[in-house]
Amino acid sequence: MSAREFDVNGTDYKIMITEQIIGQVNNLKELYNAAYEDPESFDDVSAEISSTINEIASTGLIQEIIKAVDTKANQIEKELQAKPKATKKSKSKK
Numbered sequence: 001m002s003a004r005e006f007d008v009n010g011t012d013y014k015i016m017i018t019e020q021i022i023g024q025v026n027n028l029k030e031l032y033n034a035a036y037e038d039p040e041s042f043d044d045v046s047a048e049i050s051s052t053i054n055e056i057a058s059t060g061l062i063q064e065i066i067k068a069v070d071t072k073a074n075q076i077e078k079e080l081q082a083k084p085k086a087t088k089k090s091k092s093k094k
Helices: 019-037 039-058 061-082
Strands: 002-008 011-017
Touching: 011 061, 019 039, 039 061
Parallel strands: none
Antiparallel strands: 002 011
């Protein structure tokens, strides 16, 4: 298990990644590559992609990322509401 910190659009995230998640993500990347190399095989691969995503989701990782994003969005919304609205001054035409 390892902790990873990363930045997405100016927001810092820290997550714990297990060997199981690393394996599942690598499997997912291989599946996407297989579908990319042979688009006709996508239907065959898509069920396995869905299964792998569900396995990753079952660990709670995706839910934690969604919670972090929602928390940040709420924080930004509160900050925007707290700022006084700037009034536009109309210029007189001469």
